[in-house]
Amino acid sequence: MTAVLSGTNGLLQSYDYQVLTTGFSYTFAAGTQVLVINPAGTLATGTITMPAAPADGMTITFSSSQQITALTLNGNTGQTVVGAVTFLPTKTGVTYIYRTTGASWYPTATVPGTGSQLVQGTSVVTTSGTSVDITGIPSWVKRVTVMLNGVSTNGTSNYLIQIGSGSVTTTGYTATSQQGGTSATSTAGFIVSQGIAAARFNYGLTTISALGSFTYIASGTLADYTAACAVSGGGVTLSGALDRVRITTVNGTDTFDAGSINILFE
Numbered sequence: 001m002t003a004v005l006s007g008t009n010g011l012l013q014s015y016d017y018q019v020l021t022t023g024f025s026y027t028f029a030a031g032t033q034v035l036v037i038n039p040a041g042t043l044a045t046g047t048i049t050m051p052a053a054p055a056d057g058m059t060i061t062f063s064s065s066q067q068i069t070a071l072t073l074n075g076n077t078g079q080t081v082v083g084a085v086t087f088l089p090t091k092t093g094v095t096y097i098y099r100t101t102g103a104s105w106y107p108t109a110t111v112p113g114t115g116s117q118l119v120q121g122t123s124v125v126t127t128s129g130t131s132v133d134i135t136g137i138p139s140w141v142k143r144v145t146v147m148l149n150g151v152s153t154n155g156t157s158n159y160l161i162q163i164g165s166g167s168v169t170t171t172g173y174t175a176t177s178q179q180g181g182t183s184a185t186s187t188a189g190f191i192v193s194q195g196i197a198a199a200r201f202n203y204g205l206t207t208i209s210a211l212g213s214f215t216y217i218a219s220g221t222l223a224d225y226t227a228a229c230a231v232s233g234g235g236v237t238l239s240g241a242l243d244r245v246r247i248t249t250v251n252g253t254d255t256f257d258a259g260s261i262n263i264l265f266e
Contacts, residue, residue, distance in 0.1 A: 020046060027051070027076070028060060035062035042122070044136060047072040050079055056100040059108070063093035067119065069136055080104045087138050089119055121263040126151050126256040131248035133168070134263055139241040142210040145264040146245055148222065150201040155254030158196050160189035161206055161247055163216060165240035175218070175234025179227075186234075186250065190218040194230040196249075201225065201258060206232065208245075214238045 015034035018026065022044045028035065028051040035048070046068050050060060068088040075081045082104055085094055095109035124132050137144065146161055153159075158177065162168050175186045179194035192206050206220030215237045223229045247261055 022046070025049075033058070033060060035060075037062065037064040037066075037068075039064065039066045042066050043068045045070045045072075047074065049074045050076050050081065050096075050098075050105055052076045054079075054098040056098065058098045059095055060098075060105070061093055061095040061109075062088075063091070064088050066090055070138055075103075075105060078103050083107045086140050087119070118264055118266045121265070123149075123260050123262040126247070126259045126261055128256060130252060130255055131246055132256070132261060133244060133246045134261075135244040137243045137245070137263075137265055139243065141242065141265045143266050144208045144242065144245060146206045146208070146220075146247065147262050147264070148202055148204055148247075149260045149262075150203060151247075151259035151261065152199055152201050152257050153196070153249060153254040154198050154257050155249070155251070156196050156198065157249040157251040157254045158184055158186075158191055159193040159202070159222070159247065160186060160250050161192055161208075161218070161245065162189040163208060163236065163238065163242050164244050164246070165214070165238045165242060168244060168246045169236060169238055173234055173236045175232065175236075177222075177230050177232040179230040184250075188250070189246075189248070190220075190232065190234045190236075191250065192218075192220050192230070192232045193222050193224075195224075195227060197224075197227070199257075200227065204229075208242070210242070211235070214240055214242075216242060 013033045014031050016032050017036045020039050024046040027049040067090045071088050073084040096105040097108050173187050175190045177184050177191045177194045202224050204222035208216050208218045211217050217235045220232045
């Protein structure tokens with residue numbers, strides 16, 4: 001590895017600058033300690049592999065100017081990465097140090113995916129179609145917040161949020177929504193509204209949290225500024241870790257005609 005201590009500029013390290021694309025595979029070359037990734041936009045997947053012959057105490061740092069949603073971090077032959085990063089948020093750097101005893105890399109700075117790290121999805125307009133799917137949620141995620149911004153449909157069917165692992169789950173929910181003295185229930189999804197009318201704009205949040213053993217609990221509030229506010233809650237058990245969210249309606253045929261949705265996850 002190459003490092004120079006300059007009396008004028010301080011510690012100078014060997015680094016690599018890469019404009020990578022989705023699905024990239026990068027291996028640290030001998031002597032390179034820092035990787036700067038500057039892609040054009042969010043990367044869905046990518047793989048980083050540690051150098052082949054690190055010295056004891058060697059540090060490796062990498063960062064990205066854009067989010068890498070599903071990142072695979074591998075040790076080189078015979079190496080182990082402890083607390084391997086599974087995603088990389090925008091403008092986040094990660095550092096690992098190598099210990100020859102045990103041939104293992106250990107994190108020494110920010111490690112997304114092993115602690116609390118709030119990540120914003122990409123906003124999707126709800127101006128057409130009967131449903132909107134958001135997929136690619138990382139398997140380590142323990143909480144997802146679904147945000148509705150001025151969402152409207154052309155009918156009166158209540159809004160439904162469905163989640164899934166590998167595919168959308170449409171049965172097995174225990175869910176209720178209430179507005180005033182009126183309530184509705186659903187086994188097909190988290191019902192998050194009550195008293196929906198066409199051309200009314202709805203705003204609110206539904207938080208879906210992992211309870212354990214792939215059981216997820218939802219709680220939310222949705223406000224129609226021309227009418228009232230609905231509260232909701234429910235639960236469902238999936239076959240695996242949540243990796244997708246669908247926003248639709250109970251009847252599945254009403255069409256979205258205004259607004260947008262997004263998610264936050266951690």
